Amino acid sequence: MEKIEHTVVTTNGIKMHVASVGSGPVILFLHGFPELWYSWRHQLLSLSSLGYRCVAPDLRGFGDTDAPPSATSYTVFHIVGDLVGLLDALGVDQVFLVGHDWGAMIAWYFSQFRPDRVKALVNMSVAYRPRHPKVKPVEGLRALFGDDYYICRFQEPGEIEEDFAQMDTAKVMKLFLTSRNPRPPCIPKETGLRGLPDPPALPSWLSEEDINYYASKFNQKGFTGGLNYYRALNLNWELMAPWTGLQIKVPVKFIVGDLDITYHTPGVKDYIHNGGFKKHVPFLQEVVVMEGVAHCLNQEKPEEISMHIYDFIKKF
Numbered sequence: 539m540e541k542i543e544h545t546v547v548t549t550n551g552i553k554m555h556v557a558s559v560g561s562g563p564v565i566l567f568l569h570g571f572p573e574l575w576y577s578w579r580h581q582l583l584s585l586s587s588l589g590y591r592c593v594a595p596d597l598r599g600f601g602d603t604d605a606p607p608s609a610t611s612y613t614v615f616h617i618v619g620d621l622v623g624l625l626d627a628l629g630v631d632q633v634f635l636v637g638h639d640w641g642a643m644i645a646w647y648f649s650q651f652r653p654d655r656v657k658a659l660v661n662m663s664v665a666y667r668p669r670h671p672k673v674k675p676v677e678g679l680r681a682l683f684g685d686d687y688y689i690c691r692f693q694e695p696g697e698i699e700e701d702f703a704q705m706d707t708a709k710v711m712k713l714f715l716t717s718r719n720p721r722p723p724c725i726p727k728e729t730g731l732r733g734l735p736d737p738p739a740l741p742s743w744l745s746e747e748d749i750n751y752y753a754s755k756f757n758q759k760g761f762t763g764g765l766n767y768y769r770a771l772n773l774n775w776e777l778m779a780p781w782t783g784l785q786i787k788v789p790v791k792f793i794v795g796d797l798d799i800t801y802h803t804p805g806v807k808d809y810i811h812n813g814g815f816k817k818h819v820p821f822l823q824e825v826v827v828m829e830g831v832a833h834c835l836n837q838e839k840p841e842e843i844s845m846h847i848y849d850f851i852k853k854f
Contacts, residue, residue: 549623555602558593560586564630567594570639571764574601580840599763601755609769614647634851638662638836640767649788658789658854660847663800665810668818669782675771686724692768701730702761708753712737718832720802743838791824791850795831
């Protein structure tokens with residue numbers, strides 16, 4: 539890990555913390571919630587040893603990157619803008635893009651807005667879903683899963699932060715990172731996170747040291763920055779109207795675990811495997827479903843994920 543360099547880049551009006559290692563063609567890694575550049579620690583080391591320059595920022599609102607207070611500063615235009623500015627600051631024209639969870643969502647938008655900057659994309663967990671012209675995302679999720687669904691519970695500023703604050707941050711991290719329940723995650727309003735069963739003992743792929751690194755950063759920064767991505771969902775929907783129906787036209791490999799909550803959302807398996815996904819992402823070249831693997835696949839199966847990335851990007 540001591541090989542990884544840490545720098546701060548000024549981009550799009552914020553200061554962004556960036557972890558990087560290696561030299562060669564650039565791979566840009568985008569993390570999810572509640573995560574950090576650190577989620578890619580294994581891939582940074584293994585892919586840099588294969589001749590790539592690996593770059594993993596803390597996204598806006600996370601870790602050692604600035605966190606503007608207002609949820610309206612967290613649209614996909616802000617986040618993609620931060621990343622385009624980062625590439626410009628690094629003097630990089632095109633990258634291989636790798637995303638997971640919210641990072642995957644951002645990677646889909648990045649590929650829509652600036653396909654000229656993307657050589658190829660390896661995306662994990664979150665399949666591209668086109669904008670529904672009539673239904674706002676939060677209302678759609680509420681109708682499907684009810685008010686206790688985690689994304690609905692994340693909407694009210696301050697409310698879920700208060701809930702998280704009543705629990706040790708390390709325990710919050712364990713709950714999120716080790717979950718293997720593929721059912722829709724709900725946080726009952728009456729009991730909050732405290733009402734959920736305790737996380738099991740840490741799996742072999744996650745150490746107390748890892749948990750403490752995440753917890754230390756979220757203790758400093760709080761969760762609001764990351765939660766603001768969810769709070770901007772409906773605003774994104776409004777702003778994205780001009781892109782309705784636009785296909786994503788970069789080469790794509792998609793990877794998901796068969797225990798991932800995202801894979802069990804009603805209709806998703808059919809969409810991924812029966813032509814819907816390919817219709818909207820015409821250059822989708824591979825879909826990999828990893829057996830017995832849950833949401834944090836890049837940390838749970840680090841070597842396999844690194845090889846999946848390498849096997850795809852080495853073609854370009």
